Amino acid sequence: MNVLKDLLRDLRFRFAFLIVLILIVLTVLSFFSPYNPYRWNLVPRDLPPKWPHVLGTTSMGQDVFWILTFAVRNSLTVSLLAGFISRIIAIVIGMIAGYKGGKTDKILMFMSDSFLIIPLFLIIVLFATMMRARMTLVTLGLLLGLFGWAWDARVIRSQILSLRERDFTYTAILSGSGTFSIIFKEYMPFVIPLVFATFIGNMSWAIGMEIVLAILGVSNLEIPTIGTMLQWAINYQAMLLGYWWWISTPVVTAVLLFIALYLLSVSISEYLDPRMRIQRIGRK
Amino acid sequence: MNFVKRYLLPRLFIYFLVIFVGITMVFIIPRLLPIDPIQQLIGQISSRGTYLDPKTLNNLIDTLKELYGLKGSLWQQYCSFWRRFLGGDFGPSYYQFPVPVISLIKQSLPWTIGLLLTTTIISWILGNIFGALAAYFSNRRWVKVIDIIAMIIRPMPYYILALSLLMLFAYIFPIFPLGGGYLIGGQIKFGLQTILTLLKYAFLPAMSLILIGFFTWFQAMKLVVQTVKSEDFVTYANIGGVTQARIVNKYIIRNAMLPQITGLALSLGQIFSGSLITEIVFSYPGLGTLLYNAIFTGDYNLLMGITVISIFVITTSILLIDLLYPLFDPRVRYR
Numbered sequence: 001m002n003v004l005k006d007l008l009r010d011l012r013f014r015f016a017f018l019i020v021l022i023l024i025v026l027t028v029l030s031f032f033s034p035y036n037p038y039r040w041n042l043v044p045r046d047l048p049p050k051w052p053h054v055l056g057t058t059s060m061g062q063d064v065f066w067i068l069t070f071a072v073r074n075s076l077t078v079s080l081l082a083g084f085i086s087r088i089i090a091i092v093i094g095m096i097a098g099y100k101g102g103k104t105d106k107i108l109m110f111m112s113d114s115f116l117i118i119p120l121f122l123i124i125v126l127f128a129t130m131m132r133a134r135m136t137l138v139t140l141g142l143l144l145g146l147f148g149w150a151w152d153a154r155v156i157r158s159q160i161l162s163l164r165e166r167d168f169t170y171t172a173i174l175s176g177s178g179t180f181s182i183i184f185k186e187y188m189p190f191v192i193p194l195v196f197a198t199f200i201g202n203m204s205w206a207i208g209m210e211i212v213l214a215i216l217g218v219s220n221l222e223i224p225t226i227g228t229m230l231q232w233a234i235n236y237q238a239m240l241l242g243y244w245w246w247i248s249t250p251v252v253t254a255v256l257l258f259i260a261l262y263l264l265s266v267s268i269s270e271y272l273d274p275r276m277r278i279q280r281i282g283r284k
Numbered sequence: 285m286n287f288v289k290r291y292l293l294p295r296l297f298i299y300f301l302v303i304f305v306g307i308t309m310v311f312i313i314p315r316l317l318p319i320d321p322i323q324q325l326i327g328q329i330s331s332r333g334t335y336l337d338p339k340t341l342n343n344l345i346d347t348l349k350e351l352y353g354l355k356g357s358l359w360q361q362y363c364s365f366w367r368r369f370l371g372g373d374f375g376p377s378y379y380q381f382p383v384p385v386i387s388l389i390k391q392s393l394p395w396t397i398g399l400l401l402t403t404t405i406i407s408w409i410l411g412n413i414f415g416a417l418a419a420y421f422s423n424r425r426w427v428k429v430i431d432i433i434a435m436i437i438r439p440m441p442y443y444i445l446a447l448s449l450l451m452l453f454a455y456i457f458p459i460f461p462l463g464g465g466y467l468i469g470g471q472i473k474f475g476l477q478t479i480l481t482l483l484k485y486a487f488l489p490a491m492s493l494i495l496i497g498f499f500t501w502f503q504a505m506k507l508v509v510q511t512v513k514s515e516d517f518v519t520y521a522n523i524g525g526v527t528q529a530r531i532v533n534k535y536i537i538r539n540a541m542l543p544q545i546t547g548l549a550l551s552l553g554q555i556f557s558g559s560l561i562t563e564i565v566f567s568y569p570g571l572g573t574l575l576y577n578a579i580f581t582g583d584y585n586l587l588m589g590i591t592v593i594s595i596f597v598i599t600t601s602i603l604l605i606d607l608l609y610p611l612f613d614p615r616v617r618y619r
Contacts, residue, residue, distance in 0.1 A: 012435075113298070114306065117302050117306070117598050118302070118309065118595060119595065121560070122594070123309065123313060123591075126313050126579070127313070129580075208441050211443060212441075215564075216576070239451060240455075254444060255441075258441060262438065262439035
């Protein structure tokens with residue numbers, strides 16, 4: 001709680017925190033939605049924002065506000081899932097490579113380098129095309145998670161490499177600690193902040209990928225996400241017909257979400273870097 | 285000799301290994317796609333009302349399989365794929381049969397390279413200059429303004445930025461054309477008029493790329509210079525009376541350039557996949573548009589051709605940068 005209090009002193013963090021709270025409220029609201037997001041023509045079409053349709057309605061006869069609650073929920077689910085999966089892979093690979101060193105390190109880093117070098121975007125698009133009709137939120141999250149770990153594994157490895165050279169490692173080894181207990185008891189506390197910082201970055205990457213896949217039309221367009229909302233709006237020429245409320249809702253939500261995630265990661269990593277923290281406290 | 289053995293050979297080995305892994309992946313993945321290009325083509329032919337009796341049909345399938353490189357077991361296909369690839373032949377495109385893939389790529393490549401190479405380099409140079417300046421004069425007002433703009437533009441999804449530029453300058457204020465690379469049916473000749481038209485069509489896509497790129501480089505450079513500026517050796521040089529200009533040129537810039545040069549190499553490699561969204565939004569003729577069509581028609585050969593070339597360019601640029609490192613950074617020695 002003290003950490004949160006410290007972080008809330010930062011204006012950028014407060015702003016990002018507020019947006020995240022609003023998005024969480026939207027997510028919760030989706031469970032109380034009066035409309036089924038998979039049904040069309042439940043409300044009159046193309047209404048401008050007016051009570052009871054706060055954000056207007058779409059050309060498919062759906063209420064923009066309630067669709068948005070589902071879209072936010074689903075986009076967040078995908079990105080959280082992708083973040084968790086890629087975090088697990090990144091931690092395991094980064095830690096093993098950093099701690100074991102030698103041949104294991106070389107092989108694992110070759111793997112992650114290949115992932116960094118090969119045009120993954122093309123390959124993700126290919127996979128998505130392949131599974132287009134069968135794509136669910138879980139498979140999308142899995143797909144993005146399986147491809148998004150390489151850079152973060154490198155970051156964690158470099159942290160472990162520097163920890164391994166410190167005295168406490170030798171003390172632990174000499175006093176008979178096993179590999180697992182060194183990794184989990186001694187190294188984890190150092191790695192956790194890194195995991196958090198990269199987690200946010202990865203989430204924002206996953207949401208961006210989701211939007212791009214939806215716009216290319218290679219994700220399952222029936223599931224409402226921020227990407228598919230945009231895709232529908234563009235497909236139905238919302239901009240040309242002047243239904244600004246329909247296209248601007250996902251655009252504004254996406255922009256706010258990306259800015260919030262970015263500010264969160266900046267302000268958290270500044271908080272974690274003690275040199276920066278002293279600067280900030282000194283300034284106040 | 286030590287240099288060749290301990291520096292050059294391992295890097296060359298990794299280089300070839302990455303190309304091998306990448307190309308193998310590229311070979312396998314399209315074959316997992318549920319789209320059968322031969323059935324698709326036959327469907328096209330019969331939908332035009334042509335009747336095919338079973339014997340002709342079988343003959344046709346056989347011929348097409350051979351042409352498409354789909355004949356034999358997976359292993360045989362793989363071997364013949366490597367053979368063809370080493371000979372620089374990617375086979376015919378299915379989408380625009382029988383045009384060879386390599387000539388389709390040759391048509392689109394100049395557009396993509398022209399657009400992305402220039403924008404990447406322009407935004408890199410501008411971003412680095414302004415980033416370095418901003419790190420020095422971090423208390424000036426213009427630095428704070430750029431910082432705030434960067435904070436908004438940088439995290440914005442590129443697609444949305446591009447779309448809003450298009451809406452703003454093509455619909456609301458119709459200054460620039462809605463899309464395309466050149467006047468429809470226009471002749472490309474050497475002359476001032478042609479160049480002006482080309483620039484007019486390229487302006488909006490270029491603008492969107494430069495905007496995103498500039499702020500990315502700007503922030504990275506600013507961060508690096510700030511870190512280097514507070515390192516001990518800079519303080520020491522200051523106390524020792526080394527002139528400010530010398531500190532900046534010889535100490536700080538040289539140290540800060542290394543990650544930036546690595547970044548440039550990586551982003552030059554991303555030209556191929558990075559062009560996809562730009563070219564779709566602005567309907568610019570180039571590799572991105574070609575790729576988009578290839579994905580939708582299940583055009584294996586075209587997809588493989590583009591991806592293989594992209595793997596080749598990325599790995600080569602990284603190898604070159606790796607070999608050139610010691611020239612830029614005094615800290616790196618050939619070990």
